[in-house]
Amino acid sequence: MSTSAPIVIEPAELEARLGNPDLIVVDLCKAEVYQSNHIPGAVHVEYADIVEMRPPVAGLLPDEARMSAVLCSIGFTDGKHIVAYDDEGGGKAARLLWTLAAFGLEGHSMLNGGLHAWANEGHPLDAKPVRPETTDYHARYHGGVVADRDYIAARIGDGSVLLLDTRTQHEYHGHDVRAARGGRIPGALHFEWTRAMDRRRNLRIREEDELRRELEALGVTPDKEIVCYCQTHHRSAHTWALLRHLGYNNVKGYPGAWSDWGNAQHLPLEHGPS
Numbered sequence: 001m002s003t004s005a006p007i008v009i010e011p012a013e014l015e016a017r018l019g020n021p022d023l024i025v026v027d028l029c030k031a032e033v034y035q036s037n038h039i040p041g042a043v044h045v046e047y048a049d050i051v052e053m054r055p056p057v058a059g060l061l062p063d064e065a066r067m068s069a070v071l072c073s074i075g076f077t078d079g080k081h082i083v084a085y086d087d088e089g090g091g092k093a094a095r096l097l098w099t100l101a102a103f104g105l106e107g108h109s110m111l112n113g114g115l116h117a118w119a120n121e122g123h124p125l126d127a128k129p130v131r132p133e134t135t136d137y138h139a140r141y142h143g144g145v146v147a148d149r150d151y152i153a154a155r156i157g158d159g160s161v162l163l164l165d166t167r168t169q170h171e172y173h174g175h176d177v178r179a180a181r182g183g184r185i186p187g188a189l190h191f192e193w194t195r196a197m198d199r200r201r202n203l204r205i206r207e208e209d210e211l212r213r214e215l216e217a218l219g220v221t222p223d224k225e226i227v228c229y230c231q232t233h234h235r236s237a238h239t240w241a242l243l244r245h246l247g248y249n250n251v252k253g254y255p256g257a258w259s260d261w262g263n264a265q266h267l268p269l270e271h272g273p274s
Contacts, residue, residue: 162189
């Protein structure tokens, strides 16, 4: 698969490509939404099938066997182009793209605005379930876009690495506690993930130059290695995709994220105003 495909695709562009044998449209909406309305030809994937849970840690990567099963179930083979969408502005779709990249599968796309943009702008919908012919594909872990707790802990204080916390302000400051401990990873900057969405344009990504200026004013610059995290690397997967879309080439995500870090008593944290 070529890595030249854009990470974000517009509804009109996708509609023009529907029916292309090299295209796989993946629906990550709730099952009941898919059953009533989905993009014609889209195959449904449950979000729970692309993440692993080991309580209290959630949002971990699936192993090779589980990821292989998902890819076989949607009819994936080398050379196919996946376009993912959801009904929440792109968090689940972006998590699929990041997971694909973690298995060395770059060059796939998410639908800008997801089902909101598609349906609200009059593109065709279908209710017929799609059951593709399964394939025999073996996914192999690559890991280039992955930063785990040890990787991050070894780089705290490294000026070339920037940690970007995409949770709410209350989570970031430690007031909303969703693990054994509240707070943030030391030195992490804050960019709440929905700041990237344009609610006037059906949850599309906001104007690119404006976002670049806003991020760089925070200190999020392309010369840094950027590690995005949230509670489970669901919300922050959207920020990972956003940064890649904006031309940031060295971006990683933290599977497990705060559900991992916040439950590990030996790891350092900060809380309160930064």
